[in-house]
Amino acid sequence: MYTLSEENYLKAIYRLSQEKGQKITPKGISDVLGNNPASVVDMIRKLAEKQLIDYDKKKGVRLTIQGEKNAVLIVRKHRLWEVFLLEKLGYQWDEIHNIAEELEHIKDDTLADRLDKFLEFPEYDPHGDPIPKANGKVPKSYSVTLANLKEGTRCRVAAVRDTSSTFLQYLLKLDIGINTTIQLIEKIPFDSSLVISIGGKDKTTVSQKFGENILVDGI
Amino acid sequence: MYTLSEENYLKAIYRLSQEKGQKITPKGISDVLGNNPASVVDMIRKLAEKQLIDYDKKKGVRLTIQGEKNAVLIVRKHRLWEVFLLEKLGYQWDEIHNIAEELEHIKDDTLADRLDKFLEFPEYDPHGDPIPKANGKVPKSYSVTLANLKEGTRCRVAAVRDTSSTFLQYLLKLDIGINTTIQLIEKIPFDSSLVISIGGKDKTTVSQKFGENILVDGI
DNA sequence: TTATATAATTAGATAAGACTAATTATATAA
DNA sequence: TTATATAATTAGTCTTATCTAATTATATAA
Ligand SMILES: [Mn+2]
Ligand SMILES: [Mn+2]
Ligand SMILES: [Mn+2]
Ligand SMILES: [Mn+2]
Numbered sequence: 001m002y003t004l005s006e007e008n009y010l011k012a013i014y015r016l017s018q019e020k021g022q023k024i025t026p027k028g029i030s031d032v033l034g035n036n037p038a039s040v041v042d043m044i045r046k047l048a049e050k051q052l053i054d055y056d057k058k059k060g061v062r063l064t065i066q067g068e069k070n071a072v073l074i075v076r077k078h079r080l081w082e083v084f085l086l087e088k089l090g091y092q093w094d095e096i097h098n099i100a101e102e103l104e105h106i107k108d109d110t111l112a113d114r115l116d117k118f119l120e121f122p123e124y125d126p127h128g129d130p131i132p133k134a135n136g137k138v139p140k141s142y143s144v145t146l147a148n149l150k151e152g153t154r155c156r157v158a159a160v161r162d163t164s165s166t167f168l169q170y171l172l173k174l175d176i177g178i179n180t181t182i183q184l185i186e187k188i189p190f191d192s193s194l195v196i197s198i199g200g201k202d203k204t205t206v207s208q209k210f211g212e213n214i215l216v217d218g219i
Numbered sequence: 220m221y222t223l224s225e226e227n228y229l230k231a232i233y234r235l236s237q238e239k240g241q242k243i244t245p246k247g248i249s250d251v252l253g254n255n256p257a258s259v260v261d262m263i264r265k266l267a268e269k270q271l272i273d274y275d276k277k278k279g280v281r282l283t284i285q286g287e288k289n290a291v292l293i294v295r296k297h298r299l300w301e302v303f304l305l306e307k308l309g310y311q312w313d314e315i316h317n318i319a320e321e322l323e324h325i326k327d328d329t330l331a332d333r334l335d336k337f338l339e340f341p342e343y344d345p346h347g348d349p350i351p352k353a354n355g356k357v358p359k360s361y362s363v364t365l366a367n368l369k370e371g372t373r374c375r376v377a378a379v380r381d382t383s384s385t386f387l388q389y390l391l392k393l394d395i396g397i398n399t400t401i402q403l404i405e406k407i408p409f410d411s412s413l414v415i416s417i418g419g420k421d422k423t424t425v426s427q428k429f430g431e432n433i434l435v436d437g438i
Numbered sequence: 439t440t441a442t443a444t445a446a447t448t449a450g451a452t453a454a455g456a457c458t459a460a461t462t463a464t465a466t467a468a
Numbered sequence: 469t470t471a472t473a474t475a476a477t478t479a480g481t482c483t484t485a486t487c488t489a490a491t492t493a494t495a496t497a498a
Contacts, residue, residue, distance in 0.1 A: 005485065027445060039486055041447060046484095057446090057493095089333040102325050108318050114308040224455065246475060258456055260477060265454095276463095276476090 002052075004105050007074050008033065009043050010052060011104075013061055014071035018141075023060030069136065073112065076132040078104040079125035080115045086126045087119065093126045093177070094168035127168075128159020128178050128215060146184065146194065147211030154183040155216035162213040174198060174206075181219065221271075223324050226293050227252065228262050229271060230323075232280055233290035237360075242279030288355065292331065295351040297323040298344035299334045305345045306338065312345045312396070313387035346387075347378020347397050347434060365403065365413065366430030373402040374435035381432040393417060393425075400438065 002010070012032040016024045026040045033040070044061060047053045052067035063071060081103040085096040113134055116122075123139045125131055130139035142158040149155060157180045160167065171177065176198055185203060186195040192208035221229070231251040235243045245263060249256045263280060266272045271286035282290060300322040304315040332353055335341075342358045344350055349358035361377040368374060376399045379386065390396065395417055404422060405414040411427035 003484075025445075026447090035485090036487060037446070038448080038488080042485080088337055089330070091333070099325065099327050099330065103322075106318065106321050111308070111318065114310070118307055222454080244475075245477090254455095255457060256476070257458080257478080261455075 001107055002050075002070065005043070006047065006050075006052075007070070007105055009040075009047060010063070010067055010071040011074050011078075013053060013063055014068065014075065016061075017063060017068075024062070025060050029061070072132045072136055072138070074104050076134075077106070077112050077115075079129055079131040080112060080119060080122070082125045082127070083119050083122045083131070084115060092168075092172065094165040094172065096126060097163055097165075124159070124178075126178070127163050128157075142215035142217060144216055145212050146182065146196070146214040146216050147192070147208055149184045149216065151184060151186055154181060154219050156181055156219050157214055158217040159215040160213060161215055167213060174204065175201075176214075182214075182216070220326055221269075221289065224262065225266065225269075225271075226289070226324055228259075228266060229282070229286055229290040230293050230297075232272060232282055233287065233294065235280075236282060236287075243281070244279050248280070291351045291355055291357070293323050295353075296325070296331050296334075298348055298350040299331060299338060299341070301344045301346070302338050302341045302350070303334060311387075311391065313384040313391065315345060316382055316384075343378070343397075345397070346382050347376075361434035361436060363435055364431050365401065365415070365433040365435050366411070366427055368403045368435065370403055370405055373400060373438050375400055375438050376433055377436040378434040379432060380434055386432060393423065394420075395433075401433075401435070 009029065012029055013024060016022075016028055016032065022028070026037050026044060029035075029044075030037045030040045044053065044055050047067070048055050051064055052070065054062045054064060056062075078100045081100040082096045085091045085099055086093060091099075116131075116134065122131055128142060130141050132138045145161070146155070157176060157178055159178070160171070176182070181199055183197045183200075184194060185197055187193070188195065188205075192211075193205050194208065194211045195203055195205050197203055228248065231248055232243060235241075235247055235251065241247070245256050245259045248254075248263075249259045252259070263272065263274050266286070267274050270283055271289065273281045273283060275281075297319045300319040301315045304310045304318055305312060310318075335350075335353065341350055347361060349360050351357045364380070365374070376395060376397055378397070379390070395401070399418055401418075402416045403413060404416055406412070407414065407424075411430075412424050413427065413430045414422055414424050416422055
C-alpha cells in the first residue's frame with residue numbers, strides 16, 4: 001500500500017485528469033495541493049518509479065492503469081465516508097470534506113465494500129459527486145451549470161462544483177441543497193447575474209460565478 | 220493536536236499506567252510499541268517538553284492531567300470505532316483492532332460524541348473493555364479471570380485480556396464470546412489446566428494461560 | 439528574433455520519527 | 469564487593485516529505 005502523501009497526489013492527479021483537455025503539469029498539481037513545485041517534481045519521480053504514473057515533458061503526467069485504479073478507490077472511500085458522516089452522524093455538508101480527507105486513507109481490504117453495503121450503495125455523495133462502484137465504474141457526473149440554462153428553465157440541483165465551506169454555507173443560508181428545484185427567471189446582461197426562484201419561493205439574485213458552481217439536471 | 224506517533228505513545232503509556240504497581244520505563248514502552256528504546260527516549264523527551272508526561276528516573280514516566288485527558292480520548296475513539304466496525308459493518312472481533320488503530324487518530328472535535336450517540340452510548344467494546352465516557356469517566360473494568368475461580372463456579376465471559384487475533388480466533392472456534400456462560404468444572408493440579416463447560420455443552424480442557432486471559436463476571 | 443516572464447528542475451536544508459552502535463548507569467548475582 | 473547482565477542514554481545515520489534558493493528550460497510578447 002501507499003503512503004498518505006502518495007495517495008493524496010494520486011487523487012489530485014486523478015482530479016486534474018477529469019478536467020479533460022489540459023495536460024497535467026507540476027505547476028497544476030502544485031496548485032491543487034498547495035505544495036511547492038519542487039516537492040511535486042520529487043513526488044512525480046517517485047510515483048513514476050512505482051509505475052503509478054507516466055511522465056513525459058510533452059504529454060505531462062498520466063495515471064497508469066494501476067495508478068488510476070488506486071486513485072478511483074481513494075475517491076470511492078472519500079465519498080462513501082462523506083455519505084456516512086452526513087447521513088449517520090448528522091454532520092452538515094460543509095463539515096464533512098476535511099474529515100473524509102483523513103478517513104479515505106484508512107487501510108483495509110473490505111472496508112469500502114462493507115461501508116458501501118451499510119449505506120445501501122449510494123450513487124452520489126452529499127455534494128452530488130458520483131461514487132465509484134466496487135468494480136471501478138463511475139456513475140455519470142453532471143456538467144450543465146445553472147449559468148448555462150436559458151431564461152425560464154426549471155431545474156433540479158444535482159451537484160455543486162465548488163465544495164468549499166464558504167460556498168456550501170452560503171447555499172445552506174439560501175436553502176439550496178441537492179434536489180432543490182430552481183427556476184432561472186432572468187439573466188442580467190450587464191454582469192450575467194442570475195435572477196432565480198428557489199423551490200418556488202421569492203426571487204433572489206446570484207452572481208454568474210455562483211451559477212457556474214451549481215450543476216443541474218432537467219426536471 | 221498531536222501527531223499519530225505522539226498519540227500512540229500516549230496510549231501505550233496510558234495502558235501501562237492501568238497495570239498499576241509498576242513504574243513506566245523506556246524499556247516497558249519499547250516492549251508495548253515494538254520500537255527501539257533509543258526512539259522511546261527521544262519521544263519521552265518530546266512529550267515531556269509538551270507537558271503531556273513527567274519523567275523522573277526514580278518515578279518513571281507519568282501522564283500529566285493533559286496527557287491523560289488526551290490518552291483517554293484516544294482510547295474512547297478506538298473502542299467506539301471497534302463497536303462500529305463490529306455492529307454496523309459486520310466485522311468479527313478478531314478483525315477490528317488494527318482498523319480501529321488507524322481510525323482512533325481521525326481528528327474532529329465532535330466525531331467521538333456523534334459516533335457515541337449513533338452507537339447508542341455503548342459502555343463496553345467488543346472485547347469487553349470499558350469505553351470512556353464523554354466526560355472522561357471510565358466504566359469499571361473486569362479483573363477476575365477464569366483461572367481465579369473455584370471449581371464448580373459458573374460465570375459469564377465479560378472481557379478478554381489478550382486481544383490478539385490468534386486468541387480471538389481460537390475463542391470463535393470454541394464458541395466463546397462476550398456473555399457466553401462458562402462453568403469451571405475442574406482444575407488439573409499438574410499444570411493448572413482447566414476443564415470447563417462452554418454454554419452448558421460438553422467438557423473441554425483449556426490451558427492455564429487461556430484461563431488467565433478470560434475475564435469473568437458473576438452470573 | 440530577442441527580451442522577459444513563467445515553469446521545471448536541481449541542490450541543499452530541515453523536521454519528524456525511526457534505526458544501529460557505542461557508551462554510561464543501574465541492578466543482580468557470585 | 470566485584471563481575472556481569474540489563475537498561476538508559478547519546479551520537480550518528482536513514483527515510484519521507486517538505487521547504488528555499490539557484491539554475492535551466494520553455495513560452496510569450498515586444
Ligand atoms: Mn487525503
Ligand atoms: Mn464530496
Ligand atoms: Mn494507533
Ligand atoms: Mn478492544
